Amino acid sequence: MTILEHTPVAARDNLAALESEAIHIFREVAGEFDRPVILFSGGKDSTLLLHLAIKAFWPAPVPFPLLHVDTGHNFDEVIAFRDHVVEKYGLRLLVAGVQDWIDDGRLTERPDGTRNPLQTQPLLDTITEHRFDAVFGGGRRDEERARAKERIFSLRNAFGQWDPRRQRPELWNLYNGRHRPGEHVRVFPLSNWTEADVWNYIARERIELPPIYYAHKRSVYRRDGMWLTEGPWGGPRADEDVTELTVRYRTVGDGSCTGAVESTASTVDEVIAEVQASRLTERGATRADDRLSEAAMEDRKREGYF
Amino acid sequence: MSSLLRLATAGSVDDGKSTLVGRLLYDTKSVLADQLEAVQRASVDRGLSTPDLSLLVDGLRSEREQGITIDVAYRYFATPRRSFVLADTPGHVQYTRNTVTGASTAQLAVLLVDARSGVVEQTRRHAAVLALLGVPRLVLAVNKIDLLDYDEGAFAAIAKEFAAHAESLGYSPSSVEAIPVSALHGDNVATRSARTPWYSGPTLLEHLEDVPVAPDPHGDPFRLPVQYVIRPRTPEHPDYRGYAGQVATGTVRPGDEIVVLPQGLRSTVRRVDTADGPLDEAGSGSSVTVLLADDLDISRGDLIASADRPPRLAGELTAAVCWLSSSPLRPGAKVLVKVGTRTVQAIVEDIVSRFDEQTLSTVDLPESLELNEIGSVRVRLSEAVPVDDYATSPRTGAFLMIEPRDGDTLAAGLVGDRFSMIGAGAP
16 A cells, blocks of 8 residues: 655644635535525634635635624623624624524523523524525634534534534545535534634734733622623622722623633733633633533534534 | 644554543643543542543543543644644544544554554554555554553564554555553653663654654645635626635646646636735645636636646546445445545446455455445446546545435545555565
């Protein structure tokens, strides 16, 4: 048998290789699917995703709309940033508001007030309503153990569910986007990126982010070992003291369960230095929803979560 | 800038592979405090006295419950010199399916053996699959060397036996490295062990950092499967027409003579474009947009190739396939073949042979290929497509077989006769 004397992967530079891989994935989806959509929240991973989509199709516009599943508990700065980006690039944004599903009885508020798990139903309903067949997400395999087993093209059944035991083998860079009517494929172009890669690329490309990713003063209170901020999601309770700290957000999700970290990192370079020195993962540091059980993410993914 | 190494791990049950991967992550400080706490909590819950590093890797509920790895998991770690993407492939359940998935993009594979049992059937099978896929380099991690009191003779015997097997598969001695390790105690994983003074080679991590990732030689002929046609038709770019794709092999420069297949149209590269501006040259793995001097009818699925060294157009393929579906392959099966960006209908005319990865011999004209079996097939395509032999150009010699009704991936295909060398080299 002939052993290959060379490798076909452009390995000269880590970020260049990751960028080329992501662009390749965007173009495969554009070529093989009828109705793709990009999940876009205004957070750093989805902003990076959009940046790569713009590069993949330049100088033509991105041939997909954006979808934001809005918990109604988002940070004002992030929503403002989301709308700014949509306008700047002339994109089409669909918003599926969890509040609408609660108002008309399709969903019920959880006792703990957390709305992250409630995003699944509006997401799946919107995918069905618009007949989206490919849904881009910013998920990364380094985020969490269940995500480490996720394919780049991840088939979801007609109920939007992920079955980790029935994943298709993913071979070379030949992605298989075939699916039956009613099924769809979740596509994760950032699968092979780490948090450090994301920040290094944001620095290299000078990608604009919502200001709350950088250090700022904020009134926060302590709950479940995290610094939460005041907001319409409830809190602080009477027994929770509010203090003003200099913080930033490592991840941005639903305000009820996304914690801030104490930080003075006010530039991209300072954030990179902080991420490299951090002894906590970004989800471990800032996401209450992943602490619910050993398999919290796996369970949510099975149900059709991002 | 640090470079990127893609590697895969393979081993049989209980060789301690998850522990080795956990150790690599731990010793490169890729495991953070909250992950380690979670592992410590879970280890205590299971009544273990020391943290079980394999719990870092086994991500799914059923994996942790059964203490086994079911699916390929991807892990990331970095040193100042290199970033690593590690595909951790389970050893026992559907090992071919998982190994092929994990190793198809790997530049190096780490094969694990238990020092007490040495090279076993599974090791030979794994090595044969890795050779079939053309993974350029192998590392044999001889694990649990602590249980043999760090015995040099035992290690040397295993290393020698494996080197001979690898050579019969076509690996040169310089592309195979054997390292005595204890994943449990960390010997020779990231730190040199004082308990193996007789071993002068690199630690596993040193080897992964140092191993040459040969750059794509400029001698390879240019190939670019067209993914998408970029036509903005905006006021700023009314006439822009670019062919978007990832360079599969070779390089492309403005002025290059090219041919578009299967049509056979010839033209010249006018510009190699990216969102960051035009390039003087783009090499393999780069996602670019190619603009040509002539207005041609080109669409997704076509291949742009070097005009003086084009691939062949084949209406029929002889190829090795790794069968990945639970329903067996039988002659006459109607499938879809996806090669590059083109998907065509196809009929499997014959199953020429089945490959026995244990004896490295072939059985002629089997009735079927079952899940996880490897064989050689003759496939008739509904239209001629441009292909290369996998041996000379893996990116344009690899294909998927897809079930037309439900879209499932049935097989990994490699164009050409991949078993021809084996008869001569078999032990």
